[in-house]
């Protein structure tokens with residue numbers, strides 16, 4: 001993170017920036033600084049009053065997902081031997097129920113607790129430093145086997161008896177749509193870019209039970225190897241990086257898992273649900289390729305909905321941290337209520353990303369599947385959110401993606417999203433939405449004292 005840690009002591013921070021060596025160094029750097037009074041008029045002039053719904057919203061339900069992860073030593077005296085835990089919760093609630101809950105000045109904690117009961121959390125346990133599954137020779141191979149097994153397990157299935165309803169099958173649906181040579185066009189097959197053992201590729205695997213092997217070297221290959229999380233797994237060090245990466249992937253996969261299920265069972269009810277994702281609509285790092293498959297899949301579902309004269313899916317990525325959120329902290333007091341801005345590349349690279357070099361093909365070309373917006377509600381709360389791009393790809397023939405991606409009229413769900421953000425802003429959680437806050441509270445593995453419980457669980461599992 002390029003910005004100061006808020007938890008750091010203020011005195012220490014003051015001494016640190018007064019140091020002449022640091023001052024001299026800072027003079028050679030470019031970084032985000034508070035805008036001057038004169039500059040702010042130019043900065044806020046790009047904002048306009050948002051489009052509003054002429055009629056009440058068709059959204060009845062909200063589904064929000066949020067994850068947390070934690071790595072624990074198996075034993076106090078052997079801190080180098082570790083297990084990873086990961087939990088992604090999904091909260092589903094009705095807006096009607098929620099508005100009843102908000103009636104009056106105080107939120108009834110018992111009603112909040114009842115809302116929390118209407119959710120499910122998926123948890124994963126993965127081997128980390130110095131822990132191997134029986135029969136495996138490395139942490140990496142153990143991690144791969146455990147991840148694949150858990151993505152396929154009954155706990156991820158909508159129908160426990162049918163493994164095609166597992167989260168791993170949803171991954172097949174996405175990976176088979178991958179553009180280029182790694183796509184298969186068949187939702188029961190996907191290609192790994194290479195075998196993790198002999199590094200020859202591509203290798204095709206099927207959506208079936210039982211072990212599959214590499215045709216080149218005979219070593220086991222797993223469908224979920226396609227996520228390439230294994231590339232960041234280390235044998236002897238903390239695996240916090242791949243754990244966080246996996247959590248991020250799951251936060252995007254799980255709403256799509258629900259969408260795939262609802263699309264098959266009750267397509268038309270999709271337009272009653274708003275899906276909230278924590279963070280920008282983007283997939284970073286080794287699994288970044290997924291973002292293109294997600295664009296294609298969402299476009300397919302939206303085309304089906306359009307045939308029934310239904311609006312597209314409402315998926316909202318809500319950002320609580322990051323560079324835009326930091327930027328808005330500096331800007332917020334200059335911005336009047338009831339304003340919206342779709343961030344374009346020029347503005348982003350000039351003001352928010354402090355002169356970072358523009359990426360080829362536009363900002364987020366390799367990672368983003370949605371457009372970022374900044375919205376200040378009529379009550380003066382500011383949200384940074386994203387809606388999926390209204391295209392199956394960023395290089396559609398006949399479209400000028402970089403310009404068109406910021407045109408409000410291309411996002412038919414924008415007024416609904418605005419209405420929803422207005423409805424859900426709350427006094428309870430400052431600049432955070434209730435569904436995410438609920439999801440977070442439910443899934444959060446707190447390091448203290450909750451983490452102790454996990455430490456104990458780990459030891460019991462080992463005993």
Ligand SMILES: [Zn+2]
Pocket residue numbers: 195196197198199200214215216217218219
């Ligand atoms: Zn191989």
